[in-house]
Amino acid sequence: MIKTITNVQFFSGIAIVTLNNIPNDPSSVARILGIISDNDISIDMISQTAPYKNSINLSFTLSEDDLAAVIGLTGKFRSLSPQITADINGNNTKILLSGDGMRYEAGVAAELFALLAQEDIRVKLITTAETEISCLIDIKDAQTAKKILEK
Numbered sequence: 001m002i003k004t005i006t007n008v009q010f011f012s013g014i015a016i017v018t019l020n021n022i023p024n025d026p027s028s029v030a031r032i033l034g035i036i037s038d039n040d041i042s043i044d045m046i047s048q049t050a051p052y053k054n055s056i057n058l059s060f061t062l063s064e065d066d067l068a069a070v071i072g073l074t075g076k077f078r079s080l081s082p083q084i085t086a087d088i089n090g091n092n093t094k095i096l097l098s099g100d101g102m103r104y105e106a107g108v109a110a111e112l113f114a115l116l117a118q119e120d121i122r123v124k125l126i127t128t129a130e131t132e133i134s135c136l137i138d139i140k141d142a143q144t145a146k147k148i149l150e151k
Helices: 028-038 064-080 108-118 139-149
Strands: 007-023 043-048 055-063 085-098 123-129 132-138
Touching: 007 028, 007 064, 007 139, 028 043, 028 055, 028 064, 043 123, 043 132, 055 064, 064 085, 085 139, 108 123, 108 132, 108 139, 132 139
Parallel strands: none
Antiparallel strands: 007 055, 007 085, 043 055, 085 132, 123 132
């Protein structure tokens, strides 16, 4: 197991949605997340890109069970700005690695992504906290990832 990692969990049936070309104003992300919340959809792994030409992209994960509902909301997202487009991808697995030692130990992420790279496992989304790393991979790579990360 990777140094300081004490727990590795795998979650299947995860979809990723990326909303592109969102206006970079203070209310855009709040309004999008409000639309999702108003439709009782739980999301995870929220990640925003740095602004580029006054636009941002916003990615998030959700259960594939809620994917049809989010697809149905794309018109509401576009009503905020007609330039918004959506990229949607299912058949993913989320890996959640945690350990209190990550707070103080350098190189944990480097070790994780080196292991995944050795097996040619492509990562679609990464989010972190002081004691956690979450990454989204294709479901076809889940068994290989389990073998290398649960050693």
